[in-house]
Amino acid sequence: MFKRSEQDKRPPVEIFVDGTAITAQQGDTVSAALLASGRDVRRSTAVSGAPRLPYCMMGVCFDCLVTIDGVGNRQGCLVPVAEGMQIEIQKGKREIGR
Amino acid sequence: MSKAFSSEVDAGSREENASKQESEVPFRFNRNGASREYDVAVVGGGLLGSAIAWGLGRLGKSVAVLDEGDITKRASRANFALVWVQSKGLGMPAYTVWTVQASQAWGRLASELKQQTGLDVSLQQNGGFHLTLGEDEFGQRAELVKRMHNQTGAADYKMEMLPASEVKKALPLIGPEVSGGSFCPLDGHVNSLRTFRAFHTGFKAFGIDYLPERAVSAISKSGGEFRLTTPQGEVRASKIVLAAGNANQTLAPMVGLYAPMGPTRGQIVVTERTMPFLPHPLTTIRQTDEGTVMIGDSKEDELDDRALKHSVSAVMADRAQRMFPHLARLNVIRSWAGIRVMPQDGFPIYDQSETHPGAFVACCHSGVTLASNHAFEIARMVAQGALEPELVGAFSASRFGGAGAANDSGY
Numbered sequence: 001m002f003k004r005s006e007q008d009k010r011p012p013v014e015i016f017v018d019g020t021a022i023t024a025q026q027g028d029t030v031s032a033a034l035l036a037s038g039r040d041v042r043r044s045t046a047v048s049g050a051p052r053l054p055y056c057m058m059g060v061c062f063d064c065l066v067t068i069d070g071v072g073n074r075q076g077c078l079v080p081v082a083e084g085m086q087i088e089i090q091k092g093k094r095e096i097g098r
Numbered sequence: 099m100s101k102a103f104s105s106e107v108d109a110g111s112r113e114e115n116a117s118k119q120e121s122e123v124p125f126r127f128n129r130n131g132a133s134r135e136y137d138v139a140v141v142g143g144g145l146l147g148s149a150i151a152w153g154l155g156r157l158g159k160s161v162a163v164l165d166e167g168d169i170t171k172r173a174s175r176a177n178f179a180l181v182w183v184q185s186k187g188l189g190m191p192a193y194t195v196w197t198v199q200a201s202q203a204w205g206r207l208a209s210e211l212k213q214q215t216g217l218d219v220s221l222q223q224n225g226g227f228h229l230t231l232g233e234d235e236f237g238q239r240a241e242l243v244k245r246m247h248n249q250t251g252a253a254d255y256k257m258e259m260l261p262a263s264e265v266k267k268a269l270p271l272i273g274p275e276v277s278g279g280s281f282c283p284l285d286g287h288v289n290s291l292r293t294f295r296a297f298h299t300g301f302k303a304f305g306i307d308y309l310p311e312r313a314v315s316a317i318s319k320s321g322g323e324f325r326l327t328t329p330q331g332e333v334r335a336s337k338i339v340l341a342a343g344n345a346n347q348t349l350a351p352m353v354g355l356y357a358p359m360g361p362t363r364g365q366i367v368v369t370e371r372t373m374p375f376l377p378h379p380l381t382t383i384r385q386t387d388e389g390t391v392m393i394g395d396s397k398e399d400e401l402d403d404r405a406l407k408h409s410v411s412a413v414m415a416d417r418a419q420r421m422f423p424h425l426a427r428l429n430v431i432r433s434w435a436g437i438r439v440m441p442q443d444g445f446p447i448y449d450q451s452e453t454h455p456g457a458f459v460a461c462c463h464s465g466v467t468l469a470s471n472h473a474f475e476i477a478r479m480v481a482q483g484a485l486e487p488e489l490v491g492a493f494s495a496s497r498f499g500g501a502g503a504a505n506d507s508g509y
Binding site for chain 1: 271370375424428
């Protein structure tokens with residue numbers, strides 16, 4: 001659905017989504033990188049389990065919740081990618097220990 | 099998913115029924131604006147008034163519920179949602195009997211509400227804990243359990259003190275500072291907001307008229323009927339039940355009743371939703387059916403609920419994370435203060451007027467725990483026209499002797 005601009009020459013950053021290596025670009029937010037990856041990155045919501053993708057991309061809607069480096073319920077749209085970052089698509093509620 | 103969808107459809111059709119009722123409203127009013135006479139007018143549409151009104155509707159009575167507006171201070175939307183037994187009733191053995199009866203009747207209430215409205219109030223009654231931090235607290239709690247146990251005429255709460263090693267078997271995530279706690283197998287919790295909604299949904303099915311923006315300013319009785327003055331006209335009824343929370347203090351004297359209240363404030367901290375980790379509710383921590391963790395519950399001697407005392411929230415949060423260190427990782431998503439309904443000595447007041455027969459008053463702090471008794475027992479007694487002394491005689495306001503009392507109830 002999303003295509004990167006060919007004029008965008010920012011350097012690549014490698015992140016991992018559920019263990020699979022993905023090439024993002026420096027300055028991407030986690031949510032932008034996930035959307036651009038072309039993968040199915042839908043999380044499921046905490047109560048009904050409905051599928052959700054990042055929506056507002058500005059920290060308001062909380063539909064981008066994702067587990068980043070072992071910490072659940074992070075807002076992917078507010079966190080810039082970093083080399084080697086481990087992303088897990090969160091299914092349902094956050095686990096209390098992570 | 100399909101179940102959720104069909105219940106939404108049901109709700110929609112009930113809304114339609116409700117609007118049909120609305121369209122009939124003009125026929126209930128004559129040209130003077132006076133309404134028809136109801137069997138019972140319940141003053142107060144919170145959890146207490148709603149439970150009694152629902153119970154009266156269940157018995158086939160015509161009922162009006164006179165409520166204030168949406169922004170009214172309402173303990174029904176600001177409570178901790180425990181269906182709680184342990185540690186209640188020291189100093190009034192009858193209250194222990196009443197509380198155990200309520201706890202045991204809750205399952206029937208939940209299933210009747212489910213059957214009628216399709217709403218599952220998520221009642222869970224597998225026993226609750228009160229955890230202690232350090233040896234001093236453990237000793238104090240053990241002393242309380244002993245005093246409860248030795249109270250003559252009290253119901254058996256089956257409370258027991260458990261060392262930390264035993265607590266850990268039921269609550270594996272407790273931290274090293276937990277010294278143990280008391281366990282009562284009768285304790286539980288419920289989704290109290292959904293319970294509140296279920297009662298109001300049930301109103302429609304029973305044909306109960308819910309009348310908002312009807313704060314009562316005066317009550318008179320003539321020719322065997324009560325007339326209640328509200329900003330939107332008069333409501334008439336053969337009987338009235340005052341269930342207006344702390345406002346009962348001013349309403350009760352209008353019909354020869356007495357309801358001394360001593361309201362307090364409580365604060366709650368709520369975390370983001372997390373996977374179920376807490377299989378039993380605690381006096382101060384519980385995980386809701388939808389995953390949030392509620393941390394309570396303070397008791398403050400003030401009545402302004404617009405601002406929080408962060409020092410109080412900090413103590414509650416600190417104690418909670420010493421009980422369950424994992425909680426420290428969760429984000430707090432909101433915290434709030436609410437005004438609690440509190441009879442002056444902490445125990446419920448159920449009374450009937452001698453000067454104005456047919457007028458009843460009901461006040462209590464534990465509107466969630468006692469909801470089953472209000473729906474089944476209080477409603478039944480109001481319908482039959484007299485409170486039964488053997489059941490609720492101890493809760494008459496005559497215990498105050500016309501003067502105030504100290505609150506030693508444990509709340």
